[in-house]
Amino acid sequence: MTSARPYATPTPGITLPGGLGLPAAVRAEVTHQRLHPFRYWFAHRTTQWLVDLADHDLGLPRGLRWLGNVRARDHFDADDDRPLLAKVHSVLTDHATGWSGERVLALTGARSFGHAFDPLTTYFCFTADGALEGVLAEVHNTYGQWHAYPLAVAPTRESAARAGTEKAFYVSPFFTVDGDYAIEVRLDAESVAVRITLTQDGEVVFTGAVRGRPVPAPRRRTRLRRLLTDPASSRRVALLIRLHGVRLWLRRLPVVPRPAPTPKGTR
Secondary structure, three states: OOOOOOOOOOOOOOEOOOOOOOOEEEEEEEEEEEOOOOOEEEEEEEEEEEEEHHHOOOOOOHHHHHHOEOOHHHOOOOOOOOOHHHHHHHHHHHOOOOOOOOEEEEEEOOEEOOEOOOOEEEEEEEOOOOEEEEEEEEEEOOOOOEEEEEEOOEEOOOOOEEEEEEOOOOOOOOOOOOOEEEEEEEEOOOOEEEEEEEEEOOEEEEEEEEEEOEEEOOOHHHHHHHHHHOOOHHHHHHHHHHHHHHHHHHOOOOOOOOOOOOOOOOO
16 A cells, blocks of 8 residues: 655645534535646536544434534545544545544545446544644545555645645556546635645646635525535536546547456556
């Protein structure tokens, strides 16, 4: 398994947002830009949720949970029935990060209408005193596989945090599994954002980002209203991925064969 390229020290680059009510709904803008061998750009809106893994359930009545829920089995190994926080801790241990993960916030999409698919779930891992230890990026492709990238972050001048890692997982059928990711994250009361840049052979070939403002949704009615304004968001994301894939194929972009899966098809 490939781990993030280490910085000298996982320096805190983000302060845990004081007073930010969780869960928070994030009406996020998602952008993708391909730069080689031709330019292809798109953007769409979706609803993400910023949740504390100590209590990540959106808390809707049982009869309404089909509208939206954050379920542990939709993340990492689907056969693992443990709580999501325990699964995150296991991944951190597997990668020998040395992080405590005393508090973990996740930016993720919700299961809706019986379907769950989120290409990227970002976990912000904090110490007990609120310092950011690192970021865990959980990436899923449309073939039911996943990969985890633990990222030791360093602060930037813009009060965001940045890390780098080698690409080690097949996501798009139009990109080979090589190159380097630069990942920048931001989390405060006004903005939550994740930006990814892929460099191959010394050339930036792809950038993608998700960004939005976290709006506290402490009441059930607030969460329900947000879910009703963006119904079936998970299915729409999966459909859009396939739609743009067809468009790239019609432009005769070469398809890269998918590597044989590992025994669990995850890492």
